[in-house]
Amino acid sequence: MQNKRSIRGKVAIVGVGQSPSGRVPGRSPLDLTADATLKALADAGMDKSEIDGVLTGNAFASSFHRFSVALSEYLNIQPSFSNTLQVSGATAGAAVNIAAAAINGGLADTVLVACGDSLLTGMTPDMAIRAMTESRDQQYEMPFGIPVANTFAMTAQRHMKEYGTTSEQLAQVAVTFREHARRTPGAQKTDSITVEDVLNSKMVTTPYHKLDCSLISDGAVALILTSAEKAHEYTQEPIYILGGGEYYSHEHIFLMPELTQTGAVQAAKKAYEMAGVTAKDIDVAGIYDCFTGTVLMMLEDLGFCKKGESGPFVEAGEITYGGAIPTNTHGGMLSYAHPGIPAAWFHFAEVVRQLRNSCGERQVASAELGLVHTLGAGFSTQATTILGTGSTL
Amino acid sequence: MSEQKVGVEEALKKPLPTPDGDSQPMWDGFKEGKLLLQHCGDCGHVQYYQQGICRNCQSPNLQHQKASGRGVIHSYSVVHRAPGPAFRDDVPYAVLLVELEEGPRMISRLVGQDFDSLDFDLPVRLETIKVSDELFLPYFALNECN
Numbered sequence: 227m228q229n230k231r232s233i234r235g236k237v238a239i240v241g242v243g244q245s246p247s248g249r250v251p252g253r254s255p256l257d258l259t260a261d262a263t264l265k266a267l268a269d270a271g272m273d274k275s276e277i278d279g280v281l282t283g284n285a286f287a288s289s290f291h292r293f294s295v296a297l298s299e300y301l302n303i304q305p306s307f308s309n310t311l312q313v314s315g316a317t318a319g320a321a322v323n324i325a326a327a328a329i330n331g332g333l334a335d336t337v338l339v340a341c342g343d344s345l346l347t348g349m350t351p352d353m354a355i356r357a358m359t360e361s362r363d364q365q366y367e368m369p370f371g372i373p374v375a376n377t378f379a380m381t382a383q384r385h386m387k388e389y390g391t392t393s394e395q396l397a398q399v400a401v402t403f404r405e406h407a408r409r410t411p412g413a414q415k416t417d418s419i420t421v422e423d424v425l426n427s428k429m430v431t432t433p434y435h436k437l438d439c440s441l442i443s444d445g446a447v448a449l450i451l452t453s454a455e456k457a458h459e460y461t462q463e464p465i466y467i468l469g470g471g472e473y474y475s476h477e478h479i480f481l482m483p484e485l486t487q488t489g490a491v492q493a494a495k496k497a498y499e500m501a502g503v504t505a506k507d508i509d510v511a512g513i514y515d516c517f518t519g520t521v522l523m524m525l526e527d528l529g530f531c532k533k534g535e536s537g538p539f540v541e542a543g544e545i546t547y548g549g550a551i552p553t554n555t556h557g558g559m560l561s562y563a564h565p566g567i568p569a570a571w572f573h574f575a576e577v578v579r580q581l582r583n584s585c586g587e588r589q590v591a592s593a594e595l596g597l598v599h600t601l602g603a604g605f606s607t608q609a610t611t612i613l614g615t616g617s618t619l
Numbered sequence: 620m621s622e623q624k625v626g627v628e629e630a631l632k633k634p635l636p637t638p639d640g641d642s643q644p645m646w647d648g649f650k651e652g653k654l655l656l657q658h659c660g661d662c663g664h665v666q667y668y669q670q671g672i673c674r675n676c677q678s679p680n681l682q683h684q685k686a687s688g689r690g691v692i693h694s695y696s697v698v699h700r701a702p703g704p705a706f707r708d709d710v711p712y713a714v715l716l717v718e719l720e721e722g723p724r725m726i727s728r729l730v731g732q733d734f735d736s737l738d739f740d741l742p743v744r745l746e747t748i749k750v751s752d753e754l755f756l757p758y759f760a761l762n763e764c765n
């Protein structure tokens with residue numbers, strides 16, 4: 227029946243660090259990522275010599291094709307396991323899942339999973355957007371002027387048509403995450419906004435206004451994963467990987483099987499089954515929020531609400547404190563930071579901190595089980611990771 | 620010329636398709652105003668994305684047939700903020716996800732700017748737009764009788 231091989235409880239996140247984020251001029255992607263790494267090592271109480279594996283994504287504002295190798299050189303470490311992964315926005319989840327599998331499989335003992343970029347000050351906004359658009363097909367999509375935003379926009383439009391989802395409901399996602407960011411030190415956007423502000427902001431690509439879209443930022447995050455056996459040697463309470471699942475349903479938006487249901491369904495199913503939990507058990511979530519409508523569709527596909535009901539779900543306050551699933555308590559890519567591929571690393575950092583019970587005034591009460599879902603490229607790539615405290619093992 | 624200046628000039632160019640071995644016949648077809656779909660001789664599957672094998676049964680027995688050019692709008696989005704400087708003079712424009720009468724979907728663009736008339740499942744027809752002697756792009760226009 228089920229695949230008996232599993233990473234459940236075998237690997238833990240023992241270190242989390244992040245560079246300054248938002249507008250951070252004059253610092254290269256490697257510098258930012260090294261900064262985050264040193265902070266993660268300090269957080270764990272670990273020496274860099276213990277890192278024998280490095281996984282990263284690539285940085286748009288860096289010329290390195292092998293960012294993980296360049297980062298190792300920059301830190302002067304010589305790992306025996308390294309890769310620079312590219313599954314767009316899902317790279318964060320995929321990297322954590324792969325690091326856990328590599329540790330469990332004996333390829334490495336302690337893996338640095340890090341990513342940094344300077345999309346805001348390392349390149350012009352036009353170049354940043356162009357870098358994003360170059361992830362679309364050069365023959366079948368790009369000649370028509372389709373930004374990656376547009377692929378997400380077309381799924382949202384269809385969701386609105388099929389389920390009556392409204393622009394106000396989309397906007398509520400941005401408003402909720404902005405309120406979360408206002409409690410988070412270091413958030414890029416902290417001025418309070420209303421649904422009306424979102425609807426009155428400039429149209430980017432229908433139905434998305436400027437405030438329905440994620441920010442452009444600089445920043446880096448580093449996570450340090452090690453085996454459950456070693457995890458107790460370090461300073462912090464280990465946060466365990468309980469399950470991982472991914473799904474890659476298509477490359478081109480025109481070959482997406484259905485615009486309103488994504489491969490997150492399959493990715494999450496695999497992760498939940500490995501963890502032995504369901505959506506109802508999850509206390510806190512980090513959901514990739516490149517656009518407001520993306521979050522609505524993920525709430526459905528991850529099983530937090532029924533298909534088509536995410537609009538009313540969000541309006542009823544279910545994704546904030548006191549609701550069914552407090553989500554992106556740091557403010558997400560919509561309000562905390564979006565330095566490109568590293569953006570979803572912040573979701574991991576936040577969920578780990580929530581599970582450590584170290585979030586202060588933005589702490590979700592008695593959070594023990596967390597979910598991080600990252601995705602990319604017009605819902606082409608999907609990665610779910612379930613995390614838990616020692617009490618959930 | 621500084622390196623940065625080259626970068627800016629690059630950004631001002633529209634990304635134009637470079638046909639490959641799989642797609643050359645399709646791009647040649649657009650020059651003649653035809654949209655060529657691949658029909659599988661073994662299972663009957665019809666595909667727009669040009670491959671060496673059928674996506675349904677992996678047979679290499681594929682023949683090109685001219686599409687009717689008729690389809691409906693499955694979804695769309697009107698772009699107001701250009702994806703880079705190359706498209707700045709084009710905005711606003713509507714990107715369409717067209718579902719062809721033969722079954723496959725494709726990304727295209729609306730001819731003209733009649734955005735108020737756009738709707739889901741609305742009939743559209745193929746219109747190839749000349750970019751250069753070597754390149755025609757498949758756009759779609761709203762049927763006049765809509």
Ligand SMILES: [Zn+2]
Pocket residue numbers: 659660661662663664673674675676677678
């Ligand atoms: Zn076939």
